[in-house]
Amino acid sequence: MNEQRRQILEMLAEGKINADEAERLIAALERDREAPAPTQRKGTPKYLRVVVDDRSDGEPSKVNVRVPIQLLRAGVRLATLVPPRAIDRANDELERAGVGIDLSKLKPEQIEELIDHLDEMTIDVEEADSTLHVFCE
Amino acid sequence: MMPQVVTVKVTDDGKPFRIWVPLIPVLIVLSPILVLAALVLAVACLVLRINPFAAFARTYRLYTALRGLHIEINEGRSTVLITVT
Known part of the structure; x- marks a missing residue:
């Protein structure tokens, strides 16, 4: 009792x-x-897993990368030290390559927020002879 | 916590080759070079008007966050596996 x-x-x-x-x-x-707890959240993910399976060349090839989430966060924090001059040059190169992304508008807080919500993300791309799977674990 | 060992395993045509690199002894052996590199980095930070202490702290954090990294590439009968523990 x-x-x-x-x-x-x-x-x-x-x-x-x-x-x-x-x-x-x-x-x-x-x-x-x-009744289950309404805001029961899964454990915080520790790793980002990227699995690529490719059979387009006839020979099977596979890439399996596990990146610690802490490494992503540390990378974002280190990237905040990049001087504005370097960001401008990177923007110019991106524009020349046809990628219309302005890195100066990408704030570290936004990337941190994105990392915080990675556990809700799963990307599955499947083609005839290759697959890409990105998820957190 | 700092990463302790990097394991590299290469399998080519079924023949495996594995190497374990203990990072702390390697860092001790390379410490004179690391001190020089730190001085060069500090000068570069001052030239670029970046706080050198913040740069060192964040670089160290990046290094410690490497623990758990796992990269595996298979192609046919060849495999490359790198793990940081």
């Missing part, structure tokens, strides 16, 4: 509550026990 149920029965024995009230309290206790 658990502690809360015992307390209810003691209150009933002492005459503090009547039988109907005791029954309602016990029913409420059982409901609470059966």
Whole structure:
């Protein structure tokens, strides 16, 4: 018998509550026990896994990389020290390569937030003879 | 916690070759070079107007975060496996 149920029965024995009230309290206790916690969150992921399987050349090849999430965070923090001049040059090179991303607008807090939500992300790309699978574990 | 060992395993046509690199003894042996590299890095930080202490702290953090890294590449009968533990 658990502690809360015992307390209810003691209150009933002492005459503090009547039988109907005791029954309602016990029913409420059982409901609470059966219902799962609404904001139950999975454990924080430790690694980002990238698995690439390719059979396009006839010979099967596979790449399996496991990157610690802490390494991503450390990389983001180190990247905040990159001087603005270097970011401008990188932007120019990206633009020349046809990639329209402005790195100066990418704030470290935004990347941190992205890393925080990586556990909810799974990427599956499947083609005829190759697959890409990215997930957190 | 600092990474302790880097394991490199190369299998070529079924013949395995494995090497374990204990990082702390390697760092001790390379410490004179590391001191020189740190001085060069500090000068570069000052020239680029970056806080050298922040740069060292974040580089160290990046190094310690390497623990758990696992890279495996298979192609046909050849495999390269690198793990940091």
